[in-house]
Every structure is written in C-alpha cells, then in structure tokens.
Amino acid sequence: MELPGWLTDPTLLDPGMLIRVVLWLFVGIPLVLGVSRLIRRWVSDASHPQRGLIVGKLIWYVGLAAIFVTVLQELGFSLTPLLGAAGILGVAIGFASQTSVSNVISGFFLMGEQPFVVGDSIQIGTTRGVVLSIDMMSVKLRTFDNRFVRIPNENIIKSEVVNLTRFPIRRVDVQVGVAYKEDLGRVRDVLFRVAREHPLCLMEPEPVLIFEGYGESSLNYLFAVWATKENWLEFKTSVHETIKAAFDAEGIEIPFPHRTLYAGSATDPFPVRIVDDGPGTTPPGSAGRLEDDAPAD
Amino acid sequence: MKDDTPFDWGIHSLPEEGRLALALGPLELEIRRTAGEIRIAHHRPGDPRRERDSKWIRWVPAADWSGELALTPAFPNRPVVVRPDNEFWLTQGSQARIYVRMPLEVEIEALGPHRATLLRIPTRVLSDTWWGSTEEGILHYFLDTNARRIMTDAEFLEHLAVCPLQLDNTSADDLLVTRIAIHTEYLSLYRDGTRLWSDETRVRYRGHDEESAVTVSGTAPSEARDAELVRPPREKMSRSFSARTFARLRSSFLGW
Numbered sequence: 032m033e034l035p036g037w038l039t040d041p042t043l044l045d046p047g048m049l050i051r052v053v054l055w056l057f058v059g060i061p062l063v064l065g066v067s068r069l070i071r072r073w074v075s076d077a078s079h080p081q082r083g084l085i086v087g088k089l090i091w092y093v094g095l096a097a098i099f100v101t102v103l104q105e106l107g108f109s110l111t112p113l114l115g116a117a118g119i120l121g122v123a124i125g126f127a128s129q130t131s132v133s134n135v136i137s138g139f140f141l142m143g144e145q146p147f148v149v150g151d152s153i154q155i156g157t158t159r160g161v162v163l164s165i166d167m168m169s170v171k172l173r174t175f176d177n178r179f180v181r182i183p184n185e186n187i188i189k190s191e192v193v194n195l196t197r198f199p200i201r202r203v204d205v206q207v208g209v210a211y212k213e214d215l216g217r218v219r220d221v222l223f224r225v226a227r228e229h230p231l232c233l234m235e236p237e238p239v240l241i242f243e244g245y246g247e248s249s250l251n252y253l254f255a256v257w258a259t260k261e262n263w264l265e266f267k268t269s270v271h272e273t274i275k276a277a278f279d280a281e282g283i284e285i286p287f288p289h290r291t292l293y294a295g296s297a298t299d300p301f302p303v304r305i306v307d308d309g310p311g312t313t314p315p316g317s318a319g320r321l322e323d324d325a326p327a328d
Numbered sequence: 329m330k331d332d333t334p335f336d337w338g339i340h341s342l343p344e345e346g347r348l349a350l351a352l353g354p355l356e357l358e359i360r361r362t363a364g365e366i367r368i369a370h371h372r373p374g375d376p377r378r379e380r381d382s383k384w385i386r387w388v389p390a391a392d393w394s395g396e397l398a399l400t401p402a403f404p405n406r407p408v409v410v411r412p413d414n415e416f417w418l419t420q421g422s423q424a425r426i427y428v429r430m431p432l433e434v435e436i437e438a439l440g441p442h443r444a445t446l447l448r449i450p451t452r453v454l455s456d457t458w459w460g461s462t463e464e465g466i467l468h469y470f471l472d473t474n475a476r477r478i479m480t481d482a483e484f485l486e487h488l489a490v491c492p493l494q495l496d497n498t499s500a501d502d503l504l505v506t507r508i509a510i511h512t513e514y515l516s517l518y519r520d521g522t523r524l525w526s527d528e529t530r531v532r533y534r535g536h537d538e539e540s541a542v543t544v545s546g547t548a549p550s551e552a553r554d555a556e557l558v559r560p561p562r563e564k565m566s567r568s569f570s571a572r573t574f575a576r577l578r579s580s581f582l583g584w
Contacts, residue, residue, distance in 0.1 A: 198463050227455065234457040234470040235409070235507075257458065259467060 052105050055098055063094030081148035084164060130185065134168045137184035141165055147194045154193040155182055200233065201263045203256050203270060208249030210284040215250070218283055225277050226256050231266040233257040248286045335486050337519075337558075339439065340397050342366070348397075352434060353487030355451040359397065359436070364388065366397075366438065370449050390442040398439055401432040401489065401524060402448060402559055403512035409457050409468045410508050412475035418503040418533070424495045426475045428510065429488040430526070432517075451487040459509055468509065475505075479551070489517055489524040492549045499535040509573050511542065513563040518548040518555035525552045531573050540573040 071087025103110065125132060142165060147153045151162050153172070158180055160172035170187055172180040195201075209218050219240055226238040236257045243251040254274075258266035278285055335352045340359075342348055348359040354374050360367045366389055371382040410428050418424055431452040438444045457470035476483065479490060491510060497503045508531070515526040528549045532541040544565060548555040 199465065199467075200458050200462060230453065231456070234455045236458065236462065259456070259458075 048105055052102055055102050055105065059098045059101075060095070063091060063098065067091040067094065079148060080150060081142075081145065081165065084149060085142055088167070130183075131168065134184045137188040138165070138167045138169075140188055141170070141184055146192050147197070151197065152195040154195060155187060155190050158182070159195070196260050199260055200236070200257050201260050202236075203258060203263065203267045205254040205256065205270060205274065206243075207252045207254050207274065208246060208285060209252070209278075210248075210286045211250060213250070213283055217281070218252075221277050221281050221283065222252075222254050222274065225270070225273050226254075229256075229266070229270060229273055231258050231262045232270065233259070248288050337399055337401055337486070340399060342395055342397055344395075350399075353431070353451045353485060355434070355449065355487065357434065357449070361395070366446065368436065368447055372453065375453060385447065387438070387444075387446050389438045389444065390440060392441050393438050394440040396439040397446075398435075398437040400435045400437070400559065401487075401517055402435045403430065403489070403515055403517065403526070403562075404433060404450065404454060404469050405448070405562075406512070407459070407466065407468045408454070408471050408510045408512055409459055410471045410473045410475070410510060412473055412505060412508075414475075415504055415506045416475070418495060418497040418505055420497055420500055420502055422497055424477070426477060426493050426495065427479050428471070428473045428475065428491045428493060428508075429483065429485070430471070430491050430510070430512070432487055432489055432524070484523045486522060486524075489526050491515065491526040492528045492551065494528060494530040496530065496532045498532050501535065503533050503574065505574060507574065511544075514544045514561045514565045516546070516557060516561050517559040518552060519558045520548070520552035520555035523552065523555075524558070525549055525555055533574060542573060 067087045067090040070090055071083040073083070074086045075083030100110065103113065147162055147165075149162050149164060152159070153162060155172075158172065158174065160174035160178075160180060163171040163173050163179075167184075169181045169183050172182065174180055207218075207222070209215075222240060223238060226232045227234070232238070233256075238254065238256045241253045241255070243253050245251075256266075256270060275285070277283075335350050340348055342359060342361045344361055346361050348357075350357045350359075354372045356371045356373065358369045358371075366387045367384045368387075369382045369384045408430065412426075416424075431450065431454065433448045433450045435448045436446045438446055454469035454471055457468050458465050459468045460466055484490065493508065493510070495505070495508075510529065512526075515529070518525045518527070525548060527547060528545040530543045530545070532543075534540060544561075548557075
C-alpha cells in the first residue's frame, strides 16, 4: 500500500484536513450516537422497544463505518488496497472467530424471527428472566432473583426457548387428590365455587376438572384455571391456599400416604421400660413415663 | 359500619369531625372528616371475596375544600360480559329487547375550587373474564343476568343501572345467546327519579363469521325519555362500531 504524501513529508501537513478529521471524530461520532439514541427512543415509543433497539444499533454501526471511511479518505488513504487487505484479513479473522460470527448470524435470526422481545419473561434451559436486550452477540437477561445473565445467541438458536409472557393469559394446573370416601359431586361443586369466587380467576376460559386416575391413596384430579399473565404467579399460590381452606371448611379430606413401621417377628421388639414418677403415683401395671434405650425426642 | 340512612346520590356535607355511613346495595361505606383529613372505608359483608379487613384510606384535601363530597354513579371501568341465566335462541330475522342490571361504581369527589376525585369503589366486585382468543383479547368483567324482557318497579335498585339491549338477528342462522359483551365505555348514565338507565345499545348479529354491528343511541332510552344525563360516556364513539358481541371462549384442551 502506498503511503500518503503527508506521512512522509511533514511539511505537507494540511491544517484544513486535520481540522476536518478532528471534526469527524469528535463531532461526527457523538452526533451519530445521539441520532441513533434519539431514533431508538422514537421507534420504541411509536412501535416496540425491540424494533427501536435494532434500528438504533443499525444507525450506530452504519454511521460509525461511514465516519471511519471518510476519515481514511481525508487522511489520503486509498480504499481500494485497503479493502483488498481487509478481504485477506477477513478470511484470517473469519477462521479465528467462528463462534463470534455464528453468534452474529444467530443474532440476525433472533431479531428476524422474534421468539421474544425486550421485556418478555423467558426460560432458556434452566435460566428464567426478563429480556433486557437482544444484541448482535448475545441476549442479556435479568433473572427473577436479580442476577445478570448473558446468553450467546448461538446457544439460544440451538435451545428450546419458552416465552412465559407472549400470550396475555395463562393456565394454572392444580393437582388435587381427594379421599375415596368423598362425594365427588360435592368436590366438583366446591372446586368450581372456589374458582368462581376467587378474585383473580378468569370466568372464561372456563375452569376444567379432569379425572386423572385412581391413585394409591386418593382419587386424582387436575383442576385447570386461568388468570392474566400479570396475576398468574399470585393466583398460582392463592388458588392452592383457597382450595385447601375450602376443603377444610367442607370436611373434604386430602389424603396423603401414611407409613406404619413394622419390624416383623424376625427381630426383637423395641425395648420399652416403664419408670415410676414416684412412690404411689403410678399403680402397678398402669402406663407411666416411657423410656426406651434411644434418647427421647 | 352498618347504617340505615337511605342512600342518596349527590352532594353530602361533612362537617369537621363528622361521619357519614351509607349503604348502597352490598356496599357499606363510611366517610369521616377528622384532623383535617378525609378518611374512607368500605366493606361488603355479603361478598365471599370481601377484603379481610376494611382499611381506612386517607386524603388530605386542599385548604379551600368546601367540606362537601359528591357521590356520583359510574359504570365499571372495563367492558362487561353478561351471561343470561338461561340461554335463549334468537331465530333468524327475530328481534328481542332485554334488560341487564349493571352494578355501578361510586365515585367520590371533594368539591371546591380544587375539585378532586378521591376514589371509585365498585358496589359489587365483579369477576374477571377474558374476551377473545387465548392469544389475544381483552379483559372484561363478568356478570350473570336474568336478561329480563320486562322491568318491574321492584327491580330498580339504587346501585344498579338498567341497560336496555336491542338484539337483532339479521343473519340466515338461528343465534343461541349465551354471552353478550356490553361496551360500558360508550354508555352514558341517565337518572329518571330514583332509577338509573344507560342508553340503548342495539346489536345487529350478521352471522357466525362476522362481527356484530353495535350502535349506542346516545340518548336516554325510550322507557325514560325525560331522564337527565348523570355521566357522559368515558370514550366517544363514532355512530356505530363492529365487535364480537356473542362469541364465547372455551377452555382448549386439544391433545389431552
């Protein structure tokens, strides 16, 4: 590459050229930054933060590239050999940065496909959080316990992504088990009454009660009820509490497995010794304080 | 909190250290003026979803507050889906006029040079329901109704406004009316003596695949021609609009 004359001959330094370069660098770059932010905000307000983010970044990168080229031209560099060199360099860099390139291309797919947008709550693998930004290389999340997580775009493209807030309403599935002795019609009535009277439960889509099978110790039902996505978490907790309270009030038993330990005849029974509290307080043969060889609870 | 004072919509004076206890349908309301503050508590004893404890909500009014409070009725702040107790068929080409009694909200305002809205309290807490698909739709309130064909004097209550609905089935099919969406945001509220009315809403059903044409009259209904306007609609509408009015959303369990 042939160097420009001013690099080899300091007497040829053009003050006008230097001023233009300084202006491009110190005025042009902040200007592009300001314009990209302004347009990002405008598009975000008018459309969606996701679109604002993409348009803002596009303007920033294009503007920055234009300033870079202009400054080089001002300095007298010919772009033709530079582009040739960039091509060779690009191949070398390409080999060295396959992961980065993959992330960038994945980023374009994510922006185009839009499985989620900024502000959505998503789950990727075991990570759940709110999308803070979707960048060229990665997606940034704020988890619900307020940690910052950066996930490379390539990983997201390869993984299953669950968008928890895409749709406006969500279902809560309540697993309910009742004792075999219960009147199932009454159980049904109580559950539907709970749904009807719960302030966060949507009347429609209507609650559904599905019989799931004869369990070991209970008749198992799935009670599916709906709430808006904003109320879903609160509803999920409170509907379980309300059902328990309603069953208690109605005397409906929620059974759970009881375990009785039986040592069998092959071993000796647990040793039990009756201890008198004092003379005359415990008649012979009546129950007194029990002690076994193990320390008492 | 219970008080037998008959409820009166309108302006109430509240002297310093004064107390106002009112019962409006299922709602019991207590308002106090104490230590330069307005304190309001409400309670719904018969409502299974009632708040566990009635809490006082406090305001510090402007210094030039007149000591007067205006209690005015308002429609619920969301559209309402009404479910007739008994579904009914509207055969093709038929018309029906039904009346729905809509629970109102009480808006409490402090009057004076700096008029301030303090609170809006529903006289009855309505359930929420979803109107639309599971992917998009609008949150509505839900109300069971008798869908009366005739209103008798005893059915007018101070906390309920009567909404006349004129349903026309102009489609080539019979229509089973199971749900009706009432767009309260376009309804005005009228008062005829002690009776409260909304404008007449005319719904023209055009078929299963088309939205219904909804027109709100913008005047008091024919049953109360001399009624005075109490509250204009929250939103202005053009002459009519199209909306899904009779649809119903069911739980989807496909694949189970």
